[in-house]
Amino acid sequence: MEQDLGEIKVGFIGAGKMAHGIAQGILLSGKVCPGNVMVSAPSLNNLGKFKDCGVRTTHCNTEVVRVSRVLFLAVKPHIIPSVLQEVSAVITLQHIIVSVAAGVTVATLERLLPTGVMVLRLMPNLPCVVQEGALLFCRGSQARPGEAGLLRELLSSCGLVEEGRGVIDIHTGLSGSGVAYVYMLAEAMAEGAVKMGMPSALANRIAAQTVLGAGRLLRDSGQHPAQLRTDVCTPGGTTIFGLHALERGGLRAAAMGAVEAATERARELGGK
Numbered sequence: 001m002e003q004d005l006g007e008i009k010v011g012f013i014g015a016g017k018m019a020h021g022i023a024q025g026i027l028l029s030g031k032v033c034p035g036n037v038m039v040s041a042p043s044l045n046n047l048g049k050f051k052d053c054g055v056r057t058t059h060c061n062t063e064v065v066r067v068s069r070v071l072f073l074a075v076k077p078h079i080i081p082s083v084l085q086e087v088s089a090v091i092t093l094q095h096i097i098v099s100v101a102a103g104v105t106v107a108t109l110e111r112l113l114p115t116g117v118m119v120l121r122l123m124p125n126l127p128c129v130v131q132e133g134a135l136l137f138c139r140g141s142q143a144r145p146g147e148a149g150l151l152r153e154l155l156s157s158c159g160l161v162e163e164g165r166g167v168i169d170i171h172t173g174l175s176g177s178g179v180a181y182v183y184m185l186a187e188a189m190a191e192g193a194v195k196m197g198m199p200s201a202l203a204n205r206i207a208a209q210t211v212l213g214a215g216r217l218l219r220d221s222g223q224h225p226a227q228l229r230t231d232v233c234t235p236g237g238t239t240i241f242g243l244h245a246l247e248r249g250g251l252r253a254a255a256m257g258a259v260e261a262a263t264e265r266a267r268e269l270g271g272k
């Protein structure tokens, strides 16, 4: 059910790549105006791009907390404890705290925050910047379906938003980190084309469009990737020769291993 976001105030502690991606998505939805968003960071390194789109900026984390209802924690996981120690005194039961820090569990967040505060843990990914993110969140003990609905509404222009219990570290390995695997594959494919004589800039443009097109068709057709892969293969044609080379290189095992390794790292970051 759609919620009216009215004049909701949104804050970000941390002004890096992920804060920017989520803020972009939220602003593009048109449901929150830039003047109702504030972001904090210790340096000026990243605040300029927020100022440019009309978002208020500060170096003071407590100022962001005081003016926000929904507060995104968008600092590196190891910074979370010191940031929460710094701002806990000004956090109230009206705040909705949304952490995007990889691995940091809701139990840890609830332990570091005043008792009874509403917490959600969100794992976004970088394509939020172009409204094509894959985001998954889970609720802490105090966050109700209403808060989940509000978060969904806020993030509605960031991409696919799912709620899931017990799978957020796996989602981190699959999708939060997974975009980097796709970039590595795109880069390697372009390098293959350069090796075969194509100019680099053209190879990169075509690799990017190939990834985009393959992704859109996979998502929009709802078909299993194995079916679409089969559709591309002419018997005795070019694709099966390429796929054979990928199988020899252990692509599937490498990709499964990447998701497993990143999931385990997320669990390790969370002390599990």
Ligand SMILES: NC(=O)C1=CN([C@@H]2O[C@H](COP(=O)(O)OP(=O)(O)OC[C@H]3O[C@@H](n4cnc5c(N)ncnc54)[C@H](OP(=O)(O)O)[C@@H]3O)[C@@H](O)[C@H]2O)C=CC1
Binding pocket: 013, 014, 015, 016, 017, 018, 019, 040, 041, 042, 043, 044, 045, 046, 047, 061, 074, 075, 076, 077, 079, 083, 100, 101, 102, 123, 124, 125, 126, 176, 177
């Ligand atoms: N990058 C990604 O693809 C994804 C990242 N994440 C998670 O998002 C979080 C942020 O990552 P990312 O955006 O990549 O990191 P960045 O390094 O791009 O940004 C970190 C931000 O935190 C700020 N910061 C550092 N210390 C403090 C502090 N004490 N108080 C307030 N702000 C502080 C930095 O300030 P300054 O600008 O001054 O340097 C910077 O703006 C991480 O927890 C990560 O796990 C989740 C999913 C995907």
Ligand SMILES: O=C(O)[C@@H]1CCC=N1
Binding pocket: 102, 172, 176, 177
């Ligand atoms: O590499 C990381 O730890 C973060 C979380 C997912 C993507 N980037």
